[in-house]
Structures are given as structure tokens and as C-alpha cells.
Amino acid sequence: MHPRIAANSRSSRPVSGAASQRSRKVTSVDVAKKAGVSQTTVSLVFSGKATGRISETTANAVREAARQLGYRPNAAARALRSGTASAVGLVVRDVTHPFFGRTLRGAQKAASEAGHVVVLIDDNYGRGEAAVEALRDGAIDGFLYFAAVPSPAMRAPGAPPIVMVESVQPGLPFVRLDSEGGTDAAMEHLHHLGHTRIGSLRLEAGIETGGQTFDLRHERWAAHLKANGVDPGTMPVGTTSFDADSTIAAARALLDRPDRPTAFLCDDDLLAAGMVAACHQLGLRVPEDVAVVGFDDLELARLTNPPLTTVAFDPEALGAAAFELLLAKLQGRRPKNEVLPSELVVRGSTVGQ
Numbered sequence: 001m002h003p004r005i006a007a008n009s010r011s012s013r014p015v016s017g018a019a020s021q022r023s024r025k026v027t028s029v030d031v032a033k034k035a036g037v038s039q040t041t042v043s044l045v046f047s048g049k050a051t052g053r054i055s056e057t058t059a060n061a062v063r064e065a066a067r068q069l070g071y072r073p074n075a076a077a078r079a080l081r082s083g084t085a086s087a088v089g090l091v092v093r094d095v096t097h098p099f100f101g102r103t104l105r106g107a108q109k110a111a112s113e114a115g116h117v118v119v120l121i122d123d124n125y126g127r128g129e130a131a132v133e134a135l136r137d138g139a140i141d142g143f144l145y146f147a148a149v150p151s152p153a154m155r156a157p158g159a160p161p162i163v164m165v166e167s168v169q170p171g172l173p174f175v176r177l178d179s180e181g182g183t184d185a186a187m188e189h190l191h192h193l194g195h196t197r198i199g200s201l202r203l204e205a206g207i208e209t210g211g212q213t214f215d216l217r218h219e220r221w222a223a224h225l226k227a228n229g230v231d232p233g234t235m236p237v238g239t240t241s242f243d244a245d246s247t248i249a250a251a252r253a254l255l256d257r258p259d260r261p262t263a264f265l266c267d268d269d270l271l272a273a274g275m276v277a278a279c280h281q282l283g284l285r286v287p288e289d290v291a292v293v294g295f296d297d298l299e300l301a302r303l304t305n306p307p308l309t310t311v312a313f314d315p316e317a318l319g320a321a322a323f324e325l326l327l328a329k330l331q332g333r334r335p336k337n338e339v340l341p342s343e344l345v346v347r348g349s350t351v352g353q
Helices: 017-021 028-035 039-046 056-069 075-082 098-113 129-136 179-192 204-208 212-227 244-255 269-281 315-330
Strands: 087-092 117-122 140-146 162-165 174-177 198-203 237-240 263-266 291-296 309-312 338-340 343-345
Touching (some): 087 098, 087 315, 098 117, 098 140, 098 315, 174 179, 174 212, 174 315, 179 263, 198 212, 198 269, 263 269, 269 291
Parallel strands (some): 087 140, 162 174, 198 237
């Protein structure tokens, strides 16, 4: 069982008025009655137009009434009334990566509760910026940039607001994962198992973005080696793309070295799976000959042989948090930057089966 997954227990209780209300579709009229405000006030709150018109206390009362009643604004109906899509754009570096899809799901869920929809945009490693800029003046309220960097045009006066995801840019709110804590846990785990020579398989795109996430992982990897008396410069470091053939080739080049490390920290579960596959091709046992650690805890991590030890993140929570920051900007509130936790999940690629 995944250590982060736990069932929520619920005690039996009589059906309340709010619960019986859910037997039919809850409307903004119901929310207005419960909050003691007008239907117009409810519409202002969920359209993001409440700032300067109603107090924050009243807005919070409306949101709480909506939560208790299970009210969900109908984005499609609102779009027909307003003539806008009430959409936000999620710009990702590579739309094919499964982590982005799960982040999109979290953002979509949070957005739907606020009457918005999320449009997925493939930045294609910086080659899709023209498409992003074309949407800037359309029906896009704001953008979430995931491991992608907005162009100067996207930050010009009058451009929609931007929230950074897994990256930090001056003057922009951000939400990111605790890569430092995750790397620390992974390296401490490997050191505890007796590994001192720990190599690294890095993602080229992470390096190219100047991306803080992968840089932070690499910095913590190097710091742990130094703390254990090993010069990071003597440890093999490979780079690769998400392509399976390229990843296996890069992993084999590291494993073929006469000074082969006894463990590898990989930037991503896909890279870690490639390392495991390369070990099998070369007749090396995992973890007896080579231990492997990845990042993300993708579904793939449970399917490799042996299953991957990995640093687990919650991509849906990441997407939801990113949207909430953007919603705060849209509503005239000050967003608060967030760093979401990580957790090491230990499986057979480091401790055997």
C-alpha cells in the first residue's frame, strides 16, 4: 500500500438539511439564501469580480455556504451569459509526460469549483510560445507555467496574470515541490544502505530550462556526496531526454564505466526505469549490483522489475494549489507562495524484494 494513501473514516449521522439539498441540483439562489445575500453577490464572488464591490467577509460567507451545500458553478452556463470562456491556460514543457496530466487533473478540479476551465498548452521545450502568445489576447484569464518560462511579451503590461509551477521567476507567485527534502531523503537512504559512490542520470530538458527543480536536486546530490567524503566531480553524471532509447543508451554508458557507482539517483521515474532496463541488458542485478532511485512515483514505478524506490509527490495537489494562487490574483487577493511536501517510497530497486 502506498504510505501516503489512507482511507477517510466517516461516522454515521442523520441526513442534514444540506445533505438533503444535494438530492437536487444546488443553484446560486440556494447559496444566496444560505449566506443571506443576493444572487448577484454570489455571481460576483464566483466570477472573480467581487474585489472592491463586496467585503472579504461577505465573500468568505458565500464560499462557505457554497461548500456546505456542495454548490459547483456551471462554467458553461456562465460562459454563455458573459461571452467569455473563463478559462486559464496550463503551459507545460512536454505534454506527453504523465506527471503533467495528473497535474492538469488537479488544476481542473479546483478550477471547476470556481467556475473556470483549464486549457492544456504544449510549450514543446520553448518552441510553442507563439501558440501561447496567440491565446494571450483571447478568452484566457491567466496562465499557469509548469517548468516553462514565459516570454517577455507574456509579462508585458496588460498581459494576463501568471503563476509559476515548479519554477521561480522574479515577481511572479509560485508553487513548487520540495525537491531538496526529497533528494535529502533519497541520499540519506542510499548512504544508510552503505552506498558512497552514487552517480546521477539527469534530464537534459531540466538543465536547459535553467529549471530550479532539477538544479536543486543536483545541488543536494552533490552536497550529500561532499558530506560523506566523496568529490562529486569524480562521480559519473549522464544526461538524456524522455525518449526510451536515449535513456537506456545514456544509462548503459554510465554502467559500462570501469568506475561504475553502486547506486544512481535519477531525475525522474522514466529515467530510473531506463536505468533498470539497462542493468538487465548488461546482466547487472538491481539492487544487488546497482541500486536505483527515481522521482515522482508515477504508476510506472510499480511496474518495473524490481519496483522503483522513488521520491513521491502529489501532482494533483500541485495543480490545485497552482490554480488557487492564480484565482487569488484574479480576485485581487495577494497569493502566497507554496512548497508542497515530498515523501520517499522505498521499494525493491534499493532494498531487494
